Amino acid sequence: MDKIGIRQTSLEAYKAIKPKLGARQKEVFDVLDEAAKPLTDKELSEILDRPINTVTPRRNELVKKGLIVEAEKRLCTITGSKAIAWKINNGGFLHE
Secondary structure, X not given: OOHHHHHHHHHHHHHHHHHHOOHHHHHHHHHHHHOOOOEEHHXXXXXXXXXXXXXXXXXXXXXXXXXXXXXXXXXXXXXXXXXXXXXXXXXXXXXX
16 A cells, blocks of 8 residues: 555544544644654653653554554664654554
8 A cells, every 4th residue: 555545544543533532532632643753752742841750641542543553672862872763554444
């Protein structure tokens, strides 16, 4: 499947589930969707200007729904420590 087809599938899946997401889940999803690269939890926290302990649970929920996935392990630009960076799941599958 081409990149456009995958993206369209992801978009359709997101539109179907978006009304079921909480406001904070939508914020995390939208930041990852607009990001130029995968982001760590701390980077998400900084962008959203929210404490990490309010971002990580929302990210976990989105992982469980199949909306975001682990992209890579790299040095976080905020902490300088190795961390998992997350991205939108372009496969477009969801778990309810």
